[in-house]
Amino acid sequence: MKRDNIPEVENTAECGRGNRLIDAVSPQEKPVVRKKVKGQKFIKTQVTPVEPCDEKAMLEVQHLTKSFGELKVLDDISTKIYPGEKVSIIGPSGSGKSTFLRCLNVLEDPTDGYVFFDGKNLSNLKVDINVERRRMGMVFQQFNLFNNMNVLRNITLVPVYVGLKELAKTKRHNFFIKIANIFKKKQDKKPLIPIEKTKKSIKEEAEANAMRLLQRIGLSDKAKAYPSTLSGGQRQRIAIVRALAMNPEVMLFDEPTSALDPEMVGEVLSLIKELADEGMTMVIVTHEMGFAREVSTRVLFMADGKITEEGTPKELFGNPKTERLKDFFSKVL
Ligand SMILES: Nc1ncnc2c1ncn2[C@@H]1O[C@H](COP(=O)(O)OP(=O)(O)O)[C@@H](O)[C@H]1O
Numbered sequence: 001m002k003r004d005n006i007p008e009v010e011n012t013a014e015c016g017r018g019n020r021l022i023d024a025v026s027p028q029e030k031p032v033v034r035k036k037v038k039g040q041k042f043i044k045t046q047v048t049p050v051e052p053c054d055e056k057a058m059l060e061v062q063h064l065t066k067s068f069g070e071l072k073v074l075d076d077i078s079t080k081i082y083p084g085e086k087v088s089i090i091g092p093s094g095s096g097k098s099t100f101l102r103c104l105n106v107l108e109d110p111t112d113g114y115v116f117f118d119g120k121n122l123s124n125l126k127v128d129i130n131v132e133r134r135r136m137g138m139v140f141q142q143f144n145l146f147n148n149m150n151v152l153r154n155i156t157l158v159p160v161y162v163g164l165k166e167l168a169k170t171k172r173h174n175f176f177i178k179i180a181n182i183f184k185k186k187q188d189k190k191p192l193i194p195i196e197k198t199k200k201s202i203k204e205e206a207e208a209n210a211m212r213l214l215q216r217i218g219l220s221d222k223a224k225a226y227p228s229t230l231s232g233g234q235r236q237r238i239a240i241v242r243a244l245a246m247n248p249e250v251m252l253f254d255e256p257t258s259a260l261d262p263e264m265v266g267e268v269l270s271l272i273k274e275l276a277d278e279g280m281t282m283v284i285v286t287h288e289m290g291f292a293r294e295v296s297t298r299v300l301f302m303a304d305g306k307i308t309e310e311g312t313p314k315e316l317f318g319n320p321k322t323e324r325l326k327d328f329f330s331k332v333l
């Protein structure tokens, strides 16, 4: 893994939000357009010293703070998530679990502190957040599928969009090389970038991949069905598969089973467990204590915007240290 030095830290005074819906991981989330506000200098929001990020960590959070107005939701959180780890986040409602997850893939901009993904500082404006985000699969409580598109299109939408965008970029690049080559001697002419894909092949490849994923979860016969005709469990498994279609390096789950009827929780959890067994790095906010205990390699307990206790499931469930966690377990176990 190539590591740059820690880039200089900048943050905008304001973060505009774009309107190209499908550039984001989820259809209900718009991509962040991070731009310098005209006439304003970058504001350095950093008050804590920057520490070098850990080369081995996939995700690293340093002194992450998030406030909504007066309300401080995350309070100076630091943690690292290494490749292959399955981290469960548990804690009472309102403790900032969703906000923490949303800060990891910058659906929320941190008020202070840093998030590093694969060594890249996501607060740095030079990092294209929409590109980095595609390497993180996000699954929400409410599935967030497009109801006006069939299952296949829901899954292929972003891969096709990204594929076409890359194709257009290469073609544009070649166009400029061609123009520049006109004025060059034969031996100085630059070679064009070979283009193997066509619009058709991009679409076909994405569809073949989507069908393979649907087969895996036993829903290939639902490819042409619309989300509204499916059960909650089926919809959530499709939402997971849609995230997988981008070949993410880490999966972030925000209470993936809490909107489901009890009889459908099992099918979704077993798919997540399968991914965990295959070695997928994952962060999962969950109320399913049995699942957290069985599947995770580490459990974080969040309360009042802080990670107040963490450890292996055995340590945390077997021997909770703080009163806060004991009290939480007494309510949920
Ligand atoms: N966009 C927002 N604007 C204002 N307050 C918010 C926003 N998102 C979350 N909050 C508040 O932040 C706190 C933590 O929320 P959340 O991260 O959703 O907690 P959890 O997922 O642990 O239940 C809550 O008090 C919630 O009302």
Ligand SMILES: [Mg+2]
Binding pocket: 097, 098, 099, 255
């Ligand atoms: Mg939540």
